[in-house]
Amino acid sequence: MTRASRQREREREFTTEQDEDEGVRECSECGSDNLVKSSDRGELICDDCGLVVEEGTIDPGPEWRAFNHQERQQKSRVGAPTTQTMHDKGLTTTIDWKDKDAYGRSISSKKRSQMHRLRKWQERIRTKDAGERNLQFALSEIDRMASALGVPRSVREVASVIYRRALKDDLIRGRSIEGVATSALYAACRKEGIPRSLEEISDVSRVERKEIGRTYRYISQELGLEMEPVDPKKYVPRFCSELQLSEEVQSKANEIIETTAEKGLLSGKSPTGYAAAAIYAASLLCNEKKTQREVADVAQVTEVTIRNRYQEQIEAMGIHS
Secondary structure, three states, X not given: OOHHHHHHHHHHHHHHHHHHHOOOOOOOXXXXXXXXXXXXXXXXXXXXXXXXXXXXXXXXXXXXXXXXHHHHHHHOOOOOOOOOOOOOOOOOOOOOOOOEOOOOOEOOHHHHHHHHXXXXXXXXXXXXXXXXXXXXXXXXHHHHHHHHHOOOHHHXXXXXXXHHHHHHOOOOOOOOHHHHHHHHHHHHHHHOOOOOOHHHHHHHOOOOHHHHHHHHHHHHHHHOOOOOOOOHHHXXXXXXXXXXXXXXXXXXXXXXXXHHHHOOOOOOOOHHHXXXXXXXHHHHHOOOOOOHHHHHHHHOOOHHHHHHHHHHHHHHHOOOO
């Protein structure tokens, strides 16, 4: 090969590399840009003329194969995704409590003592200041209450974000950590459309209902949380399930709520009490009678509330009791 031809070859290679860097790919045979990757053979092929434009491409995927979720979890060499429910977002290193080495063999007493000290110091340095200790305690409280309420993980994530925002804006000052954490969880339930009443929230919390409501109003106003009024129909499936009522009663209760709400009866009323009264009325109409006490216990309202709402609803529906 002559010097001129070598020079032309180097220029062609340089142009090809430059085109690849700029994302310009075309077939050198027919000039088409309709190129297809063959993942099983590691080739880049022109779909028009069949020319192999590039071979031996690098596969960025894992070198192993998995056929179910359990195998994928076992073979994966990466950690869990970041989460807002932990004060360090899950990016910490945890020293295992098992006193074993990498091969599963028990370590010596000297090493055990050393690992114990390392664990202790690792726990201490995870929270470097008062703000992180505050966050660690609050997020553990949110996780505990969310587990007791049986709400999905998305609600815990939203509650953790709301609490972090409140901490950043210094809204915790002068208020209890438990109160703000509980209010953040209540706000997250409303934001995610998971109906939980203040009574249910206060049952799993360490603060009173009045403080939760007051703190919730404060943080929602300060953080600009746009909350829509709670729809009583969201409580109907859960209450009917706990009362072991049929689908017919559930449909009738939703019909009562829709009809009476259109006439303006819902304005200013508690959604749980309104839903409970509609379920009570529907159970009577569908011959699956439940007492006011049974419905009140499930909805955590008083019998007086159910009687008052019930009378208003049947009058609006034109039903005579």
